[in-house]
């Protein structure tokens with residue numbers, strides 16, 4: 001089985017690895033001249049780390065990660081704790097894998113190191129995808145036309161493949177943007193910050209956590225804005241802009257934002273849910289299929305799950321069966337990913353409630369939830385059956401049981 005994967009982000013790299021493990025010969029095409037993952041921190045909930053274990057990468061990624069004991073939600077103005085959810089060993093026991101917080105580059109490098117150099121073509125932009133009954137084809141900006149039994153378009157939130165497959169449809173600005181920064185631990189040591197916290201305020205929230213085993217603090221400050229900010233990991237905010245936006249916030253948050261210096265400003269974009277991601281021998285995967293707001297920290301996790309299920313579905317499949325296999329892959333993933341997209345959008349609305357009765361009711365609800373669900377509201381997505389089922393079947397196959 002020959003596959004072409006378009007895009008070497010977290011989704012495309014994981015798909016490449018997963019397909020190779022399923023016995024496919026994979027060519028990975030990436031438009032940038034070298035593997036790059038900029039950005040800052042990324043959280044890997046147990047549904048993501050279970051996939052990493054399946055791909056043989058959990059130990060490598062965990063060695064450079066931070067492991068939070070819990071998540072402390074706080075109020076924006078005085079830092080009073082609203083509630084605390086558990087994420088340490090109890091979560092690992094409950095979900096069968098740890099909750100990790102990592103530098104994106106560490107995750108990206110761990111995935112990229114598994115792709116043999118003969119399988120990847122960098123500096124290769126795909127400018128078209130088409131297919132006939134027997135093969136799918138990509139056209140590159142160099143003028144080549146490459147064929148395979150299937151094409152996986154993991155070309156991110158700005159996906160052009162999605163337009164080629166399903167017609168006009170652009171990334172949608174979410175009305176929110178994020179300031180992002182990484183600070184050395186020594187620069188914030190005096191602030192006595194919780195290991196992992198979400199500070200909630202009107203039209204804004206701030207999240208921070210450690211990466212690189214506690215060497216760096218990852219800081220994300222989200223705010224509503226009508227200005228459709230650029231979706232770019234490298235666009236910088238104006239000097240001091242973040243302090244004006246978060247004026248009046250708890251001193252520790254303001255001080256961390258001030259010490260961050262010139263921060264990055266990232267416009268958050270999403271994609272409208274689709275009724276299907278595949279057509280014939282071509283499918284979308286990751287953000288191209290279901291880009292979501294990051295308010296449940298699930299975008300990459302869902303991309304990893306796509307990759308795991310895709311590999312599982314393609315194992316033992318003949319080239320003639322590819323269209324049916326892709327339909328099975330989408331059937332197993334679409335409902336979950338679409339519901340996480342919706343959940344992420346509404347999490348933002350809840351985080352950003354104005355002060356007063358609505359925020360008080362939210363806080364009371366979060367406190368009540370913590371007494372019945374120790375892991376918090378987003379944990380409902382961490383035990384997803386589609387990947388667990390896949391794992392169970394893979395185990396059965398290895399052990400030879402029926």
Ligand SMILES: Cc1cc2nc3c(=O)[nH]c(=O)nc-3n(C[C@H](O)[C@H](O)[C@H](O)COP(=O)(O)OP(=O)(O)OC[C@H]3O[C@@H](n4cnc5c(N)ncnc54)[C@H](O)[C@@H]3O)c2cc1C
Nearest residue numbers: 007009010011031043126156286287294297298299300301
């Ligand atoms: C502020 C923020 C915080 C986040 N935090 C988390 C988190 O904590 N946990 C989590 O799970 N998720 C998080 N996410 C989401 C996560 O970053 C994305 O869901 C994930 O990176 C998507 O991976 P991808 O491979 O689908 O797309 P991308 O990473 O965008 O990769 C797409 C790749 O395709 C390449 N490409 C594009 N077009 C072409 C073409 N025509 N030809 C060849 N190559 C092409 C690009 O160069 C790129 O390398 C966050 C997102 C944001 C914005």
